[in-house]
Amino acid sequence: MVPIPRKIRVLIAKPGLDGHDRGAKVVARALRDAGMEVIYTGLRQMPEDIVEAAIQEDVDAIGLSSLSGAHMTLFPEVVRLLKKRGSGEIVVVGGGIIPADDIPKLKRAGIKAVFGPGTPLGEIVSFFKKAGKGA
Amino acid sequence: MRDLVAALLQGDKRAAGKLISLIEDDEPEAVDALQRIYPHTGRAHVVGFTGPPGVGKSSLINRLVRTFRARGKTIGVVAVDPTSPYTGGAVLGDRIRMADTGIDPGVFIRSMATRGHAGGLALATFDAVRVLDAMGSQVVFVETVGAGQSEVEIATRAHTVVVVEMPLTGDVVQTMKAGILEIGDVYVVNKVDLGNADVLVANLKFQLAAREGWTPPIVRTAALEGQGIEELADVLERHAIFLERSGFRHGREVARARQEILETAQRLLVRGVSEGSPTGPLFDRLANAVADRETDPHAAARKLLESHPKKKRPR
Ligand SMILES: Nc1nc2c(ncn2[C@@H]2O[C@H](COP(=O)(O)OP(=O)(O)OP(=O)(O)O)[C@@H](O)[C@H]2O)c(=O)[nH]1
Numbered sequence: 001m002v003p004i005p006r007k008i009r010v011l012i013a014k015p016g017l018d019g020h021d022r023g024a025k026v027v028a029r030a031l032r033d034a035g036m037e038v039i040y041t042g043l044r045q046m047p048e049d050i051v052e053a054a055i056q057e058d059v060d061a062i063g064l065s066s067l068s069g070a071h072m073t074l075f076p077e078v079v080r081l082l083k084k085r086g087s088g089e090i091v092v093v094g095g096g097i098i099p100a101d102d103i104p105k106l107k108r109a110g111i112k113a114v115f116g117p118g119t120p121l122g123e124i125v126s127f128f129k130k131a132g133k134g135a
Numbered sequence: 136m137r138d139l140v141a142a143l144l145q146g147d148k149r150a151a152g153k154l155i156s157l158i159e160d161d162e163p164e165a166v167d168a169l170q171r172i173y174p175h176t177g178r179a180h181v182v183g184f185t186g187p188p189g190v191g192k193s194s195l196i197n198r199l200v201r202t203f204r205a206r207g208k209t210i211g212v213v214a215v216d217p218t219s220p221y222t223g224g225a226v227l228g229d230r231i232r233m234a235d236t237g238i239d240p241g242v243f244i245r246s247m248a249t250r251g252h253a254g255g256l257a258l259a260t261f262d263a264v265r266v267l268d269a270m271g272s273q274v275v276f277v278e279t280v281g282a283g284q285s286e287v288e289i290a291t292r293a294h295t296v297v298v299v300e301m302p303l304t305g306d307v308v309q310t311m312k313a314g315i316l317e318i319g320d321v322y323v324v325n326k327v328d329l330g331n332a333d334v335l336v337a338n339l340k341f342q343l344a345a346r347e348g349w350t351p352p353i354v355r356t357a358a359l360e361g362q363g364i365e366e367l368a369d370v371l372e373r374h375a376i377f378l379e380r381s382g383f384r385h386g387r388e389v390a391r392a393r394q395e396i397l398e399t400a401q402r403l404l405v406r407g408v409s410e411g412s413p414t415g416p417l418f419d420r421l422a423n424a425v426a427d428r429e430t431d432p433h434a435a436a437r438k439l440l441e442s443h444p445k446k447k448r449p450r
C-alpha cells in the first residue's frame with residue numbers, strides 16, 4: 001500500500017479592516033493547486049478569531065495578509081495568542097503591503113516569513129510545503 | 136504525546152482539532168482513539184444539511200448556531216467541501232459564512248475536504264462528529280457538499296436531515312433531484328427575500344407525505360436577514376423529541392451501525408488484499424488461477440474471504 005502523505009492544512013486570514021482580499025485568494029488557490037487544504041476565513045478577522053479557527057482546524061501554518069498598515073500590531077498578536085494557547089508550533093507568515101523596515105521587527109516577533117507584493121507564488125508555495133513538513 | 140482523548144473528554148478544543156486530523160490522515164493512533172471515544176458518544180443531536188451549491192447551507196448553520204447558543208446548547212459543525220481531483224488540494228470556504236461565532240467557547244467548527252470520498256461527505260466526517268459529540272457538543276451540524284449523491288449518505292448518518300432549496304426566478308419548472316423528497320425530515324426554502332417562494336413551497340407541500348408519523352415541515356427562511364431561523368430551530372428540536380419518543384432514534388442508530396460495519400469490513404478487506412499485506416500473495420495466486428481458468432471469480436472471492444491473515448492490523 002502506498003503511504004498517503006499527511007495533508008498540509010493552511011489557514012489564510014485577513015486581519016484588520018481593509019477591504020479587499022484578492023492577494024489572499026490568489027495565494028489560497030496556489031496552495032490548493034499544490035495539493036494543500038486551505039481554510040479561508042474571509043475579511044475583517046480579529047487575532048482572537050484567527051487563533052481560535054487555527055486551533056479548531058488544526059492547521060500547520062497561518063498566512064496573514066494586510067494592506068492597511070495594521071500588521072505591526074495584528075501579526076505579532078496572532079503569534080502571542082497562539083503561544084498562550086499552547087499552539088506555538090503553528091507557523092505564522094505575513095504578506096501584503098509591508099514596508100521593508102518592518103520585516104526584521106516582524107521576524108523578531110515570531111513571524112517566520114514575510115512575502116511582499118510580487119513575491120513569486122512558487123516561493124510562497126514551497127515555504128508552506130516546508131512549514132507543513134516540519135510540523 | 137499528551138493523551139488527546141483524555142483532554143478531549145475535558146472539553147479541550149485543541150485536542151479535538153488534533154484528533155480529527157489524525158482521523159482524516161488515517162494515522163494508526165486514530166483507531167485506538169476512536170475506540171476510546173466511542174463510549175462517550177451518542178448524546179449529540181446530529182443534523183445534516185444538504186442542498187445545491189450556494190443555496191445558503193452555511194449561512195443557515197451560522198444563524199442556527201447563534202440561536203441554539205442563545206438556547207443554552209453547545210454546538211459543533213463539520214462543513215465539507217470538495218477536494219480537487221486533479222491536485223488533491225481544496226479551498227474550504229464554509230467558514231467565511233460562519234465568522235459570526237468567533238471565539239464563543241461553546242462552538243467548534245471544522246472544515247473538511249472530501250479527499251476523494253464520493254457522496255458529498257469525507258470518509259472522516261462522522262468520526263469527526265463523534266469527536267465533537269464526546270467533547271460535549273449537544274447539537275452537531277454537518278454540511279455536505281451540495282452536489283452528487285450527498286443525500287444518500289447523509290440520510291443514513293444524521294438523526295435529522297434538512298434539505299435546503301431556494302426558489303428559482305423566471306419562468307422555470309422547478310424539479311427536485313431524484314430522491315430528495317424521500318430523505319428530508321425538514322425542508323427549508325431559503326432566500327425567500329428574493330421572492331417567488333410560494334410556488335416552490337406549494338410544490339413541496341403537494342409532494343411531501345407523512346412518513347412514520349412525521350410530516351416533514353417546510354420552513355421559509357432568509358438566512359442573511361435571520362428570518363425564519365427561530366422557527367427552524369423549533370422544528371429541529373421538535374424532530375429530536377419525536378425521534379426520541381417514537382424510538383426511531385434508536386432505529387436510525389442501528390441502521391447507521393449496520394452501514395458502518397459493512398463499510399468498514401469492506402475497507403478492511405480491500406486493505407487486507409492490497410499489495411504488501413499478508414493476503415497479497417494469495418490474492419495474486421487467485422488472480423492467476425482465475426485467469427488460467429483453474430477456478431472462477433466467485434470461488435476465488437470466497438477463498439479470499441476465508442483466509443485469515445496471521446497478523447491483522449485493526450484498521
Ligand atoms: N438573498 C439571500 N442571499 C442568501 C441567503 N442565504 C445565503 N445567501 C447568499 O448566498 C450565497 C451562498 O451562501 P452559502 O451560505 O455560502 O451557501 P452554501 O449552500 O453553504 O454554499 P456551498 O457551501 O458553496 O454549497 C452567499 O452569497 C450568501 O450571502 C438568503 O436568505 N437570501
Ligand SMILES: [Mg+2]
Binds near residue numbers: 192193194228278
Ligand atoms: Mg457552504
